[in-house]
Amino acid sequence: MITIPLSIAKYIRSMWMAEMIITYLYIDKQGDLVEWKGYPQHYGLTNLIAGQSAVEQVDFLDGMLNIPHTQILQFVSVGRGRSANVHIVPSEKGTYVLMFDATAEHDQQQKMQQQVNDLSLLSYRQSQLLQELEMARQSLAEEKYQLEQASELKSRFIATLSHELRTPLTSIVGYTKLLDEVQQADVREANYLSSVKSNANHLLSLIDNVLEQAKLEAGQIILQPSSCDIKQLFADLKSLFFPTAREKGLIFETDIHPNLPTRVILDELRFRQILINLISNALKFTQQGSVQMTLGWQSNRLEFAVKDTGPGISPQSQQRIFKAFHRDNTAQALPGVGLGLAISQQIITLMEGELKVESLPPFGSTFSGFVKAPLALHTIPNTVENTTFQASETTAKILVADDSIDIRTLMEIYLEEGGYTVISASNGAEAVEFALKNQPDLVLMDMQMPVINGYEAVQQLRTENFTQPIIALSGSTLVQDKNYALEVGCNHYLIKPVSPEDLLNNVEKNLLKK
Incomplete structure (x- = not known):
């Protein structure tokens, strides 16, 4: 066992006492201060007098003398x-009072207590924030639900309005076309029919644009890109607008760049709609000269461009021309919204x-732009389109279901002229x-009908193993209405009003797929 030298032990003891700043007081049985050692001045005890009352000199000792057992007072302010x-x-002879400096410990404890208090306050605030966030989340969820409900109501309104407007227009357009084909009347009556047909088509165009704008605002237009024969589309547009240009005495020019591929991937219906809008506007506003596509x-x-030699568009109107319902001064006397x-x-x-516009009145305007259209690398020939259904060889039986007698009669006329046998349901x-009773070769089903609607009728037929188109x-x-119709079992979806050519073409295609 190693013995520490006495001098070293004394040194260690003195250093330890200095570090702890120990002070002790000895008080006799009568409560008088007898002696003291250490550093009383460190604790503010600078005028201690032996033989006098300790309580009078050290106030925190009041009531603490002559106690039966040891007491420890923590963090006494001195x-x-x-x-x-x-x-x-x-x-046995009195009382010893030992004093140890605890300032650092007290400060540390206060600091820790302050941190605990701060943490408690922070936790409380966090709890409040979480409650506020939860309330905000619930409020946003409620607003989201209300917006979804409003959007759903708007969608239903659009669908209902579309159906209610298109159904009578189907009759107007269809029967006007039939009258135009069979009438042998004089020129005046022919002009009457032409006016009815022109205005019905104009009304249908306005309805389409208003409903299309509503769907765009509601975010309900979903692109359906597929392989598109862009050169054929270009040729179709040329054939469509050449007669109109000729009637107005305008030159209708078309220009295909040599690098144009045959097929690209894009939504053909939407791209066709864009070009029809641009070309129609150019022909409408141009009174002499030319329109070039x-x-x-x-x-x-x-990339596309439609250039005309019309009156042009003012710089002020060019800033607002792509806003809904804006019409330039030059358009006030012309139809459209x-x-x-x-x-x-x-x-x-x-x-x-x-899409952008360039114009310098009165020298015409050019609308140009581009859409994303990657190459269609693989093309599968469409054998159905190249095959003609021979109605004369096999007379197919068609069931027409529509609650409008005018629409049923019109569809019957179209189909019977195509060589089909027709039965109808209201x-x-x-x-x-x-x-189920007559087992027709094909059913033409209106989606909005009384008793049960077309969607439910299709579901029941498919449940009963009716397999015809x-x-x-x-x-x-x-x-979503089109998708739902296809989901419940329809093979194809036609939008009213439908031309006899489109109707017969789709009937033939679906019969050929059987």
Whole structure:
């Protein structure tokens, strides 16, 4: 065992006492201060007098003398901002008071307590924030639900409005076309029919634009890109607008760049709609000169331009021309509501492209832009389109289900002229009954009918193992209505009004797929 030298032990003891700043007081049985050692001045005890009352000199000792067992007073304030842990130890002859500096410990404890308090306050505030966030989340969830409900109501309103407007227009357009084909009347009556047909088509165009704008605002237009024969589309547009240009005495020019591929991937229906809007506007505003349509392709972009020699567009109007319902002063006397360009620009944005206008009155205008259109690398020949259904060889039986007698009669005329046998039903329940009883080769089903609607009727037929093609006939242009019709069992979806050519073409295609 190693013995520490006495000098070293004394040194260690002195250093330990200095570090702890120990002070002790000895008090006799009568409560008088007898002696003291250490550093009383460190604790503010600078005028101690032996033989006098200790309580009068050290106030925190009041009531603490002559106690039966040791007492420890923690963090006693002793002046000068210091704290001490005081041990009061009774003995046979009196009382010893030991004082240990606890200022650092007290400060640390206060600091820790402050941190605990701060943490508690922070926790409380966090709890409040969480409650506020939860309330905000619930409020946002409620607002989201209300917006979804409003959007759903708007969608239903659009679908209902579309159906209610398109159904009578189907009759107007269809019967006017039939009268125009069979009438042998004089020129005046022919002009009457032409006026009815022109205005009905104009009304249908306005309805389409208003409903299209509503769907764009509601975010309900979904692109459906596929392989598109862009050169054939270009040729179709040329054939469509050449007669109109000729009637106005205008030159209608078309220009295809040499690098234009045959097929690209894009939503053909929407791109056709854009070009029809631009070309229609150019022909409408141009009274003399020409309208030129240009198409090119590079870097997966289909580039287009429609240039006219019309009156041009003022710089002020160019800033607002793509806003809904804006009409330039030069357009006030012409038909339209100012939606075509707004719709075209929004659809082009959806197709990851842009549309811009350049004009210097009175020298005409040029609307140009591009849409994303990658090459279609693999093309599968469409054998159905190249095959003609021979109605004379096999007379197919068609069931027409529609609650409007005018629409049923019109569809019967179209189909019978195409060589088909027709039976009809006036509601969804009759459609199910007649289809199961007569087993027609194809069903033309209106989606909005009394008793049960077309969707329910189709579901019942498919449940009863009716496997023949069913073509939905609807006034709704909503994508979700079309998708739902196909989901419940329809093979195709036609939107009213439908031309006899489109009707017969779709009937033939679906019969050939059987």
